[in-house]
Amino acid sequence: MNSFYSLSIDKIEKNTAQSVVLTLGYEAKLAKKFSFRAGQYLTVRHHSEGEDLRRCYSICSIEGGPSLQIGIKKVEGGAFSSFANEKLKVGDRLEVMPPSGKFTLKSTSVARHVLAVAAGSGITPIISHIERILLEELNSNVTLIYANKTPSSIMFRERIEDLKNLYLKRFSVVHVLSSTPQDIELFSGRINADKLRGIVTSWGQNKSIDNVLLCGPEDMVHSLRDEFFELGVPHEKILYELFSTEKRKNMQPVKGKLTTLSEVAVTIILDGVTHKLEMNGGDTILSAALENSLDAPFSCQGGICSSCRCKIIEGSGEMEVNHALEDYEVQDGYALSCQLRPTTNKITITYDEGH
Ligand SMILES: Cc1cc2nc3c(=O)[nH]c(=O)nc-3n(C[C@H](O)[C@H](O)[C@H](O)COP(=O)(O)OP(=O)(O)OC[C@H]3O[C@@H](n4cnc5c(N)ncnc54)[C@H](O)[C@@H]3O)c2cc1C
């Protein structure tokens, strides 16, 4: 289930003072497993002080290209991002799962305008999308609105400039800087719904928006998604990826019917083996599985990445947060086990049908 592969760090490039781009190498026989679509991410595993750290990183290299790259921005006090920025060396190895994720856009031969909005490290999957569209969809245009604090914190700055020069007529970029005043007031400050509306309406009628790609913090993504909808872009044309959620830490038990019960009988099917455990109704199924040393799949633990997807086959449960599953999947019994708390005193889930 948890198929991690040992990949080599072939190159480390300092992208900004606070971020690095890692080029990962793998044996030729893994080429198919590690082929990816623009927008997908890798789960990286690292053991630190007895802890099994797993983090997702979006692939920033070009789909179908020769390299597999991820960009990691250091988060203050962040366990893995600090390690990656400060300690990793060329020649080290990382345990990595094959690409995953649904932040992908179908290719089309019909001309379209794709508007991408990224904040900070949210550029990583977006840059991969932009390059694919510019290279493959010869009649399509792309606009990037990219929010950062200062010019020096802009990731992939040169790469974006090069793309702008190469695709003068098809690619435009608007930098919005929160800590550096700019000549145009609209491009200064934090990106929010009002600013977005101001930028988009300043184009007039000459740029209709066919698809939107959003990546950044949860509050920004949600407010911009609502604003794009108000501006007339249907929900199904707005794709987004979250890197973290407010709820990731300090999660409280949901007020489910039976979450106050002290003992729940849980059956977990994993890799064809049935495990029977007792758990506290306030815990998540994933935490119960890990406490019982099961090798259950997980990564973000924030209801974002869907690595921990399982299917409920008996009983029921409630998810605290769900940013990854569609309504129809939930109706079919699928759930994110990192968010799932039982609401019946007996529950059976399988990881084997979850993926
Ligand atoms: C699908 C997906 C794709 C991702 N792609 C990328 C990527 O391409 N590049 C990248 O740099 N990161 C990416 N992330 C975020 C990444 O997985 C980690 O969450 C991030 O690197 C922090 O991990 P850490 O171990 O350093 O911090 P932790 O030790 O987990 O957290 C330390 C502190 O930082 C806060 N925190 C955690 N994540 C963030 C964040 N993203 N921004 C601000 N504060 C945070 C925590 O709440 C905590 O207080 C992605 C996340 C997901 C779910």
Ligand code: FES
């Ligand atoms: S581990 Fe990412 S959604 Fe559960």
